[in-house]
Amino acid sequence: MYSDTQKTGIRKTLGILLGIIMVMLSLIFLNYVTRDVALSAEQAAKLGYIRFEQPRNVTVPRLVTAQDERVLPTHFQGQWDLLYFGFTACPDICPTTLAVLNQALSTVEIPPRVHLVSVDPEQDTPAQLARYLGGFNPDFLGVTGSHDQVTQLATQLNVAFGKVPGAEPGSYTVDHTGSIVVLDETGRYAGFIKAPHQPGQLQQIIVGL
Amino acid sequence: MSFKTGLVGFLLFGVISLNAVAEVRLLEGWTRSPPPGVDRLAIYGRLVNDGDTPVVLSRLELAGAGQVMLHETVMDAGQMRMRHIDPIELSPSKALVMAPQGLHLMVMGLARSPQAGETLTIKATTRLDEVHTFLVRVQPITALGPVPN
Ligand SMILES: [Cu+2]
Numbered sequence: 125m126y127s128d129t130q131k132t133g134i135r136k137t138l139g140i141l142l143g144i145i146m147v148m149l150s151l152i153f154l155n156y157v158t159r160d161v162a163l164s165a166e167q168a169a170k171l172g173y174i175r176f177e178q179p180r181n182v183t184v185p186r187l188v189t190a191q192d193e194r195v196l197p198t199h200f201q202g203q204w205d206l207l208y209f210g211f212t213a214c215p216d217i218c219p220t221t222l223a224v225l226n227q228a229l230s231t232v233e234i235p236p237r238v239h240l241v242s243v244d245p246e247q248d249t250p251a252q253l254a255r256y257l258g259g260f261n262p263d264f265l266g267v268t269g270s271h272d273q274v275t276q277l278a279t280q281l282n283v284a285f286g287k288v289p290g291a292e293p294g295s296y297t298v299d300h301t302g303s304i305v306v307l308d309e310t311g312r313y314a315g316f317i318k319a320p321h322q323p324g325q326l327q328q329i330i331v332g333l
Numbered sequence: 334m335s336f337k338t339g340l341v342g343f344l345l346f347g348v349i350s351l352n353a354v355a356e357v358r359l360l361e362g363w364t365r366s367p368p369p370g371v372d373r374l375a376i377y378g379r380l381v382n383d384g385d386t387p388v389v390l391s392r393l394e395l396a397g398a399g400q401v402m403l404h405e406t407v408m409d410a411g412q413m414r415m416r417h418i419d420p421i422e423l424s425p426s427k428a429l430v431m432a433p434q435g436l437h438l439m440v441m442g443l444a445r446s447p448q449a450g451e452t453l454t455i456k457a458t459t460r461l462d463e464v465h466t467f468l469v470r471v472q473p474i475t476a477l478g479p480v481p482n
Contacts, residue, residue: 213371215371215439216406216415216434227477252368252369259368297415301411303411
């Protein structure tokens with residue numbers, strides 16, 4: 125019927141055709157997945173996520189983790205990261221935000237990493253952060269350092285904080301920005317999620333990152 | 334029964350029945366167990382005044398704690414702050430709703446950390462020197478409401 129050269133030709137054509145079909149199918153699938161998941165800037169803003177048109181570079185200052193290891197300049201590269209600036213002695217807003225994050229991430233397949241960056245670094249030693257975060261989620265990470273080092277990171281991320289005296293002598297509290305900072309896979313500052321935070325809202329934002 | 338025990342019993346009964354007709358109650362009072370080394374916590378729930386006239390709470394106390402006061406977490410120029418609210422006025426028609434990221438009874442100077450499962454008792458004294466007690470259930474630190482998540 126067919127010669128050997130004809131058979132090879134048919135096989136080649138079939139192979140190429142199959143390849144083209146596979147590529148087309150993957151493209152359709154990819155388009156479907158991304159269209160389904162990614163949020164437009166407008167949708168994101170409606171949910172409280174202010175996404176920058178152009179992500180901003182971040183210089184990671186010298187800081188330590190809750191495991192007392194140096195935070196390397198490449199620390200925030202390789203995955204999405206959420207940073208919340210708070211402190212362990214904060215009774216209302218900080219545990220609420222961490223509990224809301226914990227609940228929001230529980231249904232996300234590939235969750236971003238969560239970091240609590242201490243705005244009370246004098247009190248929040250690595251050990252204190254580790255104990256505190258362990259109570260929420262063993263995967264939550266802590267960041268602390270000197271006041272100046274934390275300020276260096278915070279300033280780049282539009283986060284402000286300041287100690288204020290409390291009602292009792294010697295007592296204090298720390299006012300701080302309530303937003304959750306979003307860093308993209310390359311460690312750049314992609315945007316921030318405004319407070320107040322709710323599990324459903326955060327989940328939608330995170331899935332659409 | 335001696336006269337003395339009778340008198341004590343009568344007085345106790347009086348105190349109990351006074352509490353039984355309490356006009357001010359804390360409904361679904363809850364808090365989170367503070368982490369080790371932290372001497373403060375925030376209490377949530379609904380403060381209701383079942384009476385016909387406004388009530389002012391002039392003093393809040395918790396045994397083994399330094400201070401109890403009403404706070405509100407507010408966002409002020411992008412900063413989360415806690416504002417002290419004084420006096421605490423409870424109108425008969427409207428519950429004072431305390432919930433995370435807003436109003437709370439702030440306890441400071443705890444001698445020890447209450448653990449999840451415990452119940453705390455807040456003593457509230459009104460401007461007219463009436464005493465009410467509020468029960469507060471301690472939840473784990475991950476709690477977002479009066480019952481475990
Ligand atoms: Cu407070």
